[in-house]
Amino acid sequence: MTQERIKVASLLDKVMSAAEAAQLFEDGMVVGSSGFTKAGDSKEVLPAFADRVAAGEKVQITLLTGASLGHGTDGKLAAAGALKKRMPFQVDATLRGKINQGEILYLDQHLSEAAELLHNGFMKLDLAVLEVAGIEKDGSLIPTTSVGNSASFAALADKVILEVNESVPLDVLGIHDIYMAESYPYRNVIPVVAADNKIGRRTIPLDISKVVAIVRTSKHDSPADIAAPDAKTTAIAGHILKFLEAEVEAERLTERLLPLQAGIGKVANAVLTGFKDSNFKHLTMFSEVLQDSTFDLIDAGVMDFASASSITVSAECYDRVMNNLDAYRDKMVLRPQNISNTPGLIRRLGVIAINTAIEFDIYGNVNSTHISGSRLMNGIGGSGDFARNAYLSIFVTQAASKENKISHVLPMVSHVDHTEHDVDILVTDVGLADLRGLAPRERAIEIINNCVHEDYREELKTYFERACAEVGGQTPHLLGEAFAWHIRLAETGSMKKTVTA
């Protein structure tokens, strides 16, 4: 690879094995790694570091990333005892277990804000581990399938380890738009006024004197698991599409809608897939992750342009994109996550944001992160960045699950990630609640009538009516009963009053 991928001759003697590079980690270090929803993560050095610790060395680090890592890396690091603290996002079962046991500290952050914490000097970065497709003559880096926080890590870390991924075509150059916000107090306008605006440079600037190791790899990103739509996700997608059609009918939107953001997963995929056979056209995305459905819409001529921070796709779609970069280069862009997710752009562009909830309550508060108030699921990710600033903030979940023993619409959520103030539309497979312009007591009626599974509707209605009668207030609650359903679930395995198991 060398000359073609590493165009700075003086860096060639930094090439070493992953195991050698892993020796550069020291106990207590704060390490920033590339990787956003599996894409563009460290495939050699972090796993080798996990191996080093698993072999018995006592080295614990604080690990920052863009978002989640692939290849079970978070799990390996967690199992080995290599992590003291992790931020800003994760989805790994082993890591989650250690977090919930209190063995690993987890800072669950808005994805736009991890870099702010560093840029503002609230935390120092000792080491960066960055996957790149190549190193340019000027020392700057060509990212691979994600940008994430890599530009900030490259700028702020004391030392840098590069993983050169030879399986990523070098003509990935040009799909990235690297723009760094200035430091306070002289931060300027971020001049994006449409999803397809490119405002920065194509590569990540780097002071090459900071490079301490270069490691070669040819591993692909872990592929996304794309679950096929089922009856519930299809129903949810249908409600959303019908709602958007009505908005066009009411002339609040055009057939081009406004830039779309969709969280990861089945529902997002089902909604986006639904656009393929709709009357909507010339769509755009201003999101954080590009999934298979995005490229399907581009290929179908329904979507004009997609902006995000990563490409997280199936193996089939990965090949399709990588083998046709010239065709996609003008139809997509990957940005740093403090640009893709920055509040001002989301408000300015008027994003339609669709994110998944774990549960929501009768007043429209949403829990995205915790099971029964205490146990972490994944993390808030970008949902708060988008929901708080979107033109339309939509949250989806199934009405009930586990043979309907769990209702996802509740008297009161056990943890709040998005408040009633930030939620416009709630959707379950049962139906859609439009909360725009509604006061809490109106919202409760709209949600109970439209979103709740029938097994729970009557009890939820009774809760609301009794709260109004017995306590009253702007947001009537019976504090002694607000979590009764969660407590019942813990005690009996079901939220239902009479267990039918």
Add this chain to the structure above:
Amino acid sequence: MTQERIKVASLLDKVMSAAEAAQLFEDGMVVGSSGFTKAGDSKEVLPAFADRVAAGEKVQITLLTGASLGHGTDGKLAAAGALKKRMPFQVDATLRGKINQGEILYLDQHLSEAAELLHNGFMKLDLAVLEVAGIEKDGSLIPTTSVGNSASFAALADKVILEVNESVPLDVLGIHDIYMAESYPYRNVIPVVAADNKIGRRTIPLDISKVVAIVRTSKHDSPADIAAPDAKTTAIAGHILKFLEAEVEAERLTERLLPLQAGIGKVANAVLTGFKDSNFKHLTMFSEVLQDSTFDLIDAGVMDFASASSITVSAECYDRVMNNLDAYRDKMVLRPQNISNTPGLIRRLGVIAINTAIEFDIYGNVNSTHISGSRLMNGIGGSGDFARNAYLSIFVTQAASKENKISHVLPMVSHVDHTEHDVDILVTDVGLADLRGLAPRERAIEIINNCVHEDYREELKTYFERACAEVGGQTPHLLGEAFAWHIRLAETGSMKKTVTA
């Protein structure tokens, strides 16, 4: 007044009494009124409308404002039964009572978003009632002591009633900066990069064919009630000033700090007053309300410039400002609240935001609006706009109140307005907790050690330790006990286990 204040001759025959103008309100109308934290509100027409309804006519409206109104107007309207729905903010005891009884619906909104709801067509505006200092030859309006949502109301209402306030000097012209965000999908950059940037016009554009009435007044704004600092507010202010000094020492900030935002009230005044005898200089504000303390700092030469949406000051300070407009004109600006409070500018400028909490919990979630989960106090106001996007998001409250029968630091807040993700610093009279970079379990220890009143510290510590041991998780909670303190308060009049009354 006529020729001097109303420079469009054709409008002169629209001048009428407040009682006549009040006849233009129809049942079911959506009405937008000027007024932001008492400043620049309708002093004649809304009270006359309240009188009309109090006299027996059945007319109910939805009323939007900038923020709260003065002169007991909200109370009069509420008592008369003239309000069906109210948004986005209020502070009136009578209105609050009706809201909590469920008689008046209240949409508690981020102050930056009320205008968005209208501009995006989610709600239609029938009538606007706007206080102005005068009407220019081109039909445009000179606002008075606030801008609030007046520019949006003028643009979007079908009909407009103007209240010309002859007590406001006409040379108030120039203290306002009227900039309207474009409609989607072509919204542009808001080109403010420093608190003192003026980017718009001095007057509010208006299609004068919409004017249906002009009413004269010479009433002053209701004066702000400035409570003198007490031991607790002085302690809180001291903790904040010491913290900011340490940030300068750590070279994260300079002696100029970053633009300050402070909520209304005693604590904000105490903090700002504290700056007068500090080492900080060349301060700026990027806030929503300018209070007495702002003008004291300007007069003392400590503050260079202040940006907000209203001037809400004591009678003494009101005279000082109005009689010296030439001296203040280059040192302040009043903006529409969807500019003063817009997320992108708050992030871009790096605002240091100081807002008041009703209560917060051991993990850093903040309740700004509700008493014991159900009963509304005032509303979220601009606190969410600022907290979510600030460089530093600081919330303050007293550790305990009512002879220490109420702790304001709790196992779990009874209502969440600001989530753990959005809160950096918590302060009580006891001390300050710096949550930056901390995971929930670390936050709990920091908050319990630094912010809790001594009467509650041991029980809170025990709650946290038992939740960790018995439940575990990222955010350990005992759902069956999380609201025990609120329930105890309702039952016994105290949050303490042993009532000492």
